[in-house]
Amino acid sequence: MAWQHLRISQFGGPEVLQVVEESTIPEPGPGEVRIKVLAAGTGFTDTMIRRGRYPDFKGPLPFTPGYEIVGVIDKVGGGVAAALEGEMVADLCVVGGYAQYAIRPSRFLVSVPAGIDPAEAVCIPLAYLTALQMLTRCRNLPAGATILVIGASGTVGTALLDLARHLGLKAIGTSSAANLAVIERFGAAAIDYRAGAFVERVRQLTPGGAGVDIAFDAIGGGHFRHSFACLAPRGLLVGYGSQTMAVGREGLIAAGLGLARLKLWSAGSFLFGGRSAVFYSITARRSTHPEEFTADMATLFQLLRAGAIQPVVIERLPLAAAREVHARIDRGGLGGKIVLMPWSA
């Protein structure tokens, strides 16, 4: 039976994404399953991979992009329980998601409870898991603590705001002027990052101008200094990306210096009023703490099923729209997640 997927044969702009039709459905090997993909998430990280600027994936070429999927197990390989066939699962696959079928190892798959919309479910493995782990695994925040989310209208940013609201935290978020309403919808205070003097604006929004208890920043490089300056004494900066480097607005050296500063602030915390910094990576955390990965995903699916969190899915499009979707992510300002629905025409 013919089936479709996207292929990247060279790193570059959105034009490197090509729809490919295959004539035979792949078979799962030992320890693997074949997933009929119902929803594939798209996001900034996919565009980094497409450009060849993602540290955890540099090929080999050609490959199928797509960091996260939700789908139904269609066939199991040797050594995998046959009872899994027909089960809806989610997977953080890093690549391989923009496809009608994906062959995946069974060991990291997480069950998706019945009754959940696959397009909303696919917001969980990357954006919401990153947000939940940064909020709960990097520090124990008491209810009422104040968080600062840089890039709060993005897929991870909106997940941080959504979970912060659920956890009873106060939030301040930054985005471009056009997306301030996305932030305010979560009950957070919104700041336009292009309006300047954002450190002063953040401080004005905290009691006595003390600063925030924790800040999340994926802009990276020189921007980490601004976020660190927003912290209250004993506050924590969680760096989780180098976005300006990824889009070519900062060089490798500036990005490296940003990461070095995180280490310096962490080691010399006593010199900075107890303020500290860490770097978070979902793939690193999954390999060192696989049990947390499964437990946190299960927690998020329960919250989603209970209606306690509301992922911002702005559009559902067919696989053939992947080029246009990447061009829109590159332009910025989306204000949520576009989900590819591989079986829609």
Ligand SMILES: NC(=O)c1ccc[n+]([C@@H]2O[C@H](COP(=O)([O-])OP(=O)(O)OC[C@H]3O[C@@H](n4cnc5c(N)ncnc54)[C@H](OP(=O)(O)O)[C@@H]3O)[C@@H](O)[C@H]2O)c1
């Ligand atoms: N370390 C990890 O484990 C991990 C996991 C997931 C994602 N990430 C990283 O997290 C980052 C965000 O991913 P995403 O999917 O949320 O991206 P996204 O949906 O494209 O969102 C990016 C956000 O950043 C804002 N922004 C852009 N330029 C900015 C600037 N100069 N200053 C402040 N804000 C700015 C955007 O605002 P406007 O659109 O309004 O301009 C938007 O709110 C990416 O670098 C990604 O690779 C890391």
